[in-house]
Amino acid sequence: MRPYSVGKLMSFINRIAQRELAERLKPHGIGSGGQHSYLKAILATPGMNQDKLTSVVKFDKATTTRCIRQLEEAGYVKRTVDEQDRRSYRLYPTEIAIAFEPKLQAILDDYNRLLTAHLTVEEIDALHALLQKMYDGLDEPSLNPT
Amino acid sequence: MRPYSVGKLMSFINRIAQRELAERLKPHGIGSGGQHSYLKAILATPGMNQDKLTSVVKFDKATTTRCIRQLEEAGYVKRTVDEQDRRSYRLYPTEIAIAFEPKLQAILDDYNRLLTAHLTVEEIDALHALLQKMYDGLDEPSLNPT
DNA sequence: GATACATGGTTGCGAACGCAACTAATTTGG
DNA sequence: CCAAATTAGTTGCGTTCGCAACCATGTATC
Numbered sequence: 001m002r003p004y005s006v007g008k009l010m011s012f013i014n015r016i017a018q019r020e021l022a023e024r025l026k027p028h029g030i031g032s033g034g035q036h037s038y039l040k041a042i043l044a045t046p047g048m049n050q051d052k053l054t055s056v057v058k059f060d061k062a063t064t065t066r067c068i069r070q071l072e073e074a075g076y077v078k079r080t081v082d083e084q085d086r087r088s089y090r091l092y093p094t095e096i097a098i099a100f101e102p103k104l105q106a107i108l109d110d111y112n113r114l115l116t117a118h119l120t121v122e123e124i125d126a127l128h129a130l131l132q133k134m135y136d137g138l139d140e141p142s143l144n145p146t
Numbered sequence: 147m148r149p150y151s152v153g154k155l156m157s158f159i160n161r162i163a164q165r166e167l168a169e170r171l172k173p174h175g176i177g178s179g180g181q182h183s184y185l186k187a188i189l190a191t192p193g194m195n196q197d198k199l200t201s202v203v204k205f206d207k208a209t210t211t212r213c214i215r216q217l218e219e220a221g222y223v224k225r226t227v228d229e230q231d232r233r234s235y236r237l238y239p240t241e242i243a244i245a246f247e248p249k250l251q252a253i254l255d256d257y258n259r260l261l262t263a264h265l266t267v268e269e270i271d272a273l274h275a276l277l278q279k280m281y282d283g284l285d286e287p288s289l290n291p292t
Numbered sequence: 293g294a295t296a297c298a299t300g301g302t303t304g305c306g307a308a309c310g311c312a313a314c315t316a317a318t319t320t321g322g
Numbered sequence: 323c324c325a326a327a328t329t330a331g332t333t334g335c336g337t338t339c340g341c342a343a344c345c346a347t348g349t350a351t352c
Binding site for chain 1: 337338339340341342346347348
């Protein structure tokens with residue numbers, strides 16, 4: 001039996017949805033793609049270095065460098081050299097970022113509501129649980145060489 | 147109550163997974179991203195024009211132009227001018243593409259199995275149904291101006 | 293404490309993609 | 323039947339991203 005094309009559906013949905021999200025973040029100087037993921041992670045856990053952050057958001061470390069630079073230029077993130085290890089930077093949200101957090105969260109909540117607008121509450125629960133399980137399965141040593 | 151971050155999970159999973167798929171398609175001269183979607187659509191429905199194809203795969207028409215050009219250069223697709231409407235091209239798979247179809251399908255099946263490796267059969271059924279419903283909901287006039 | 297190795301971060305390069313502006317063929321309205 | 327509007331496709335431009343090569347700091351081995 002042929003497996004369902006779960007990958008195709010996810011890629012479709014993601015592609016359509018990302019355009020919506022980009023449009024909503026743009027007025028706040030936050031670029032499309034992963035920038036908001038970085039900002040959310042820094043707000044949630046201030047003081048991480050870029051390497052840690054890269055593994056949290058699952059992008060490439062080069063992408064991290066660039067996204068952080070953009071967030072810094074937009075005034076959302078501060079970088080300070082870690083005195084314990086002078087190679088790495090500790091990342092902190094600025095006052096502006098902290099003030100913006102509720103708005104950011106509202107945009108993301110809105111986005112999620114849009115995505116799941118045609119599902120019942122039970123269906124959303126089930127979908128979230130399944131995606132979480134899927135994610136946990138993928139986020140394993142086999143695919144994540146140390 | 148805060149909505150689940152279904153969007154974030156989907157984007158994570160998609161990002162991780164796309165790298166896997168890209169690696170498997172690369173040896174066959176098929177670029178990462180949407181190229182395989184176009185090829186599959188053309189194999190499934192030969193003779194479409196690019197405009198129709200764009201709406202099927204949900205990319206931008208500029209992206210369609212470029213992906214089709216690459217598939218043509220790679221020898222998978224033929225374009226012929228539609229004599230009924232000389233602006234449009236009819237798209238057909240080449241012999242090579244037809245011969246390659248089973249292999250392509252095997253790669254995609256494999257990919258889907260990888261994605262859902264940690265789910266039970268019932269969970270995969272449920273996930274597929276939910277994603278399909280989600281997709282159908284998004285693929286509506288409100289977001290798809292005619 | 294000099295040499296090798298590991299690790300955090302950056303840069304160069306190329307691929308993929310969307311938007312907007314454009315060309316060329318077709319349809320519509322007067 | 324001609325001008326205006328529409329439609330299929332292309333091109334220019336800017337953004338995002340991954341990979342690989344690289345630099346600088348830190349750690350380990352001798």
